[in-house]
Amino acid sequence: MSEKAKKVTISSRRRFFTDVAYSGGLGLMGALLWGGYADKAKSSPLTLRPPAAVEEEDFLKLCIKCGLCAEACVNRPANIDKETGRAKPGTLKMAKAGDKVTIGTPFFTPRDVPCYMCDDIPCVVACPSGALDVEKVTNKETGELDFKMMNMGIAVVDTNSCIAYWGIQCDACYRACPLMDDAIKLVYDRNERTGKHAFLKPMVNMHSCTGCGLCELACVTEKAAIFVQPREIALGKPGDHYVKGWDKKDQQRVANRAESDLTTHDKRSEKKPEDYLNMGVEY
Amino acid sequence: MRWSNIKYLVFRRVVQLGLLFLYAMGNYYGWRVLQGDLSASMLFTAIPLSDPFATLQILSTGVMVGTNVLVGALIISLFYGIVGGRAFCSWVCPVNMVTDLAAWLRRKLLIDKIGRKIWISRNIRYYVIVIALIVSAFSGMAVFEIVSPITILNRGVIFGFGAGAGLIVAIFLFDLFIVKNGWCGHICPLGGMHSLIGKNSVIRVKHNSDNCTLCMKCKEVCPEVQVLGMIGKRSEFVSLKECTNCGRCVDVCDDDALDFNLRNFIKNS
Numbered sequence: 001m002s003e004k005a006k007k008v009t010i011s012s013r014r015r016f017f018t019d020v021a022y023s024g025g026l027g028l029m030g031a032l033l034w035g036g037y038a039d040k041a042k043s044s045p046l047t048l049r050p051p052a053a054v055e056e057e058d059f060l061k062l063c064i065k066c067g068l069c070a071e072a073c074v075n076r077p078a079n080i081d082k083e084t085g086r087a088k089p090g091t092l093k094m095a096k097a098g099d100k101v102t103i104g105t106p107f108f109t110p111r112d113v114p115c116y117m118c119d120d121i122p123c124v125v126a127c128p129s130g131a132l133d134v135e136k137v138t139n140k141e142t143g144e145l146d147f148k149m150m151n152m153g154i155a156v157v158d159t160n161s162c163i164a165y166w167g168i169q170c171d172a173c174y175r176a177c178p179l180m181d182d183a184i185k186l187v188y189d190r191n192e193r194t195g196k197h198a199f200l201k202p203m204v205n206m207h208s209c210t211g212c213g214l215c216e217l218a219c220v221t222e223k224a225a226i227f228v229q230p231r232e233i234a235l236g237k238p239g240d241h242y243v244k245g246w247d248k249k250d251q252q253r254v255a256n257r258a259e260s261d262l263t264t265h266d267k268r269s270e271k272k273p274e275d276y277l278n279m280g281v282e283y
Numbered sequence: 284m285r286w287s288n289i290k291y292l293v294f295r296r297v298v299q300l301g302l303l304f305l306y307a308m309g310n311y312y313g314w315r316v317l318q319g320d321l322s323a324s325m326l327f328t329a330i331p332l333s334d335p336f337a338t339l340q341i342l343s344t345g346v347m348v349g350t351n352v353l354v355g356a357l358i359i360s361l362f363y364g365i366v367g368g369r370a371f372c373s374w375v376c377p378v379n380m381v382t383d384l385a386a387w388l389r390r391k392l393l394i395d396k397i398g399r400k401i402w403i404s405r406n407i408r409y410y411v412i413v414i415a416l417i418v419s420a421f422s423g424m425a426v427f428e429i430v431s432p433i434t435i436l437n438r439g440v441i442f443g444f445g446a447g448a449g450l451i452v453a454i455f456l457f458d459l460f461i462v463k464n465g466w467c468g469h470i471c472p473l474g475g476m477h478s479l480i481g482k483n484s485v486i487r488v489k490h491n492s493d494n495c496t497l498c499m500k501c502k503e504v505c506p507e508v509q510v511l512g513m514i515g516k517r518s519e520f521v522s523l524k525e526c527t528n529c530g531r532c533v534d535v536c537d538d539d540a541l542d543f544n545l546r547n548f549i550k551n552s
Contacts, residue, residue, distance in 0.1 A: 034426055067310065
């Protein structure tokens with residue numbers, strides 16, 4: 001009898017270790033599932049954020065999902081519909097499940113409602129968490145808010161479907177742009193096909209375009225031929241090896257590079273030039 | 284039904300729905316009473332309020348959050364810590380209405396009598412807090428905020444519902460068919476956070492065992508039934524931190540054995 005009792009008694013020591021393993025194991029399982037979902041729940045890299053948003057990685061950390069930016073956007077005085085007296089749909093939307101944007105974070109879709117670039121930038125001022133950084137839209141010289149510094153993305157022209165590149169006259173995006181003749185310029189080219197007409201080709205200036213998307217909304221083609229993309233997606237990067245030798249400003253860009261960066265060292269540079277030039281392409 | 288049997292229930296629903304209404308008007312008509320949502324808001328455009336748990340998660344990702352959010356979290360923590368206790372859960376949180384409905388239906392359908400009872404620990408919520416903070420640090424996001432039915436329901440009312448509304452239905456079904464008071468009473472880490480914040484609050488339910496007839500109506504309706512251990516035994520305050528101050532026990536008691544009171548710390552010690 002006593003021996004039988006011994007077998008079923010679990011010592012408090014054993015119980016303690018089993019409890020630790022049990023809760024630790026379940027906790028780890030939950031944490032792994034949760035972390036995996038969190039990774040999947042991150043926004044698509046094509047998401048357009050409100051003005052003055054900090055970099056996406058920090059934005060996802062900081063945004064508390066309160067919607068004060070979206071409310072400031074929809075309730076700005078200029079957004080009241082004169083006929084009904086009610087607020088029109090705002091630019092900023094709070095992401096719902098299925099939007100491919102982290103749930104509860106603000107974003108906008110220019111083809112639906114673009115950013116109208118209010119000069120008092122109410123959305124950025126309303127942010128309580130620092131996910132929208134007022135510093136990023138404050139002109140350092142005057143200390144005032146500057147809507148030209150909004151930097152939400154950049155407009156990209158698909159020259160294949162833009163009818164102005166076909167030779168049909170259209171300057172819808174050029175005229176819709178709040179920074180007309182600066183963020184979008186028209187480049188005049190001779191139309192060799194007819195011999196007597198001109199192309200008026202819209203070109204985006206990466207230094208001025210804020211990505212507001214008024215051009216995308218104005219575009220007359222069925223699916224917009226000019227559209228806004230996040231700058232990290234749409235822009236390349238020439239790197240330090242290529243410098244505009246005729247441009248003082250561009251020389252400043254590479255002024256601080258280290259001496260060791262001037263020469264490239266890779267697999268090929270171990271060989272003599274006549275060797276690697278003749279060795280063909282390796283697959 | 285007598286008014287005294289539904290008094291606090293009605294008060295709570297008025298407060299819960301009233302807050303949702305003010306938030307929704309803040310978005311749709313620009314009312315400047317309460318703007319934002321339960322994660323962070325502005326009261327009268329001047330006083331910041333924010334969710335202490337969301338703030339902790341943001342901080343655990345390793346960034347410094349804006350002053351308004353920090354001050355807001357402090358105001359909320361002080362209010363519930365000194366005055367309200369865990370009242371957020373029963374007086375403010377919109378999910379409370381969903382889970383209360385599930386609990387009510389569970390009683391009406393006699394599910395506890397017919398179905399099998401499933402037991403899970405009521406301390407899960409505290410582990411979930413710790414896991415949420417660790418996972419937030421690793422994944423670089425406030426991870427409870429992306430799955431929280433509280434903010435999904437709250438934002439749904441203010442900004443419009445999406446596919447996330449399914450989660451609210453899931454919680455309803457979980458509470459109805461799987462675990463009694465499963466979400467609010469066992470798992471929700473925000474409830475755990477508010478339990479911890481409000482454990483020394485002044486407003487508490489007080490039991491008078493001299494009046495108690497042991498009808499046990501209070502234990503039937505209480506969502507955190509373990510806090511009512513003294514019923515019929517000792518006259519004392521409900522002191523366990525998980526009590527949500529919902530006042531349902533006060534409502535259902537016909538013998539004047541339960542009421543809200545101010546906890547007197549000096550006398551106790």
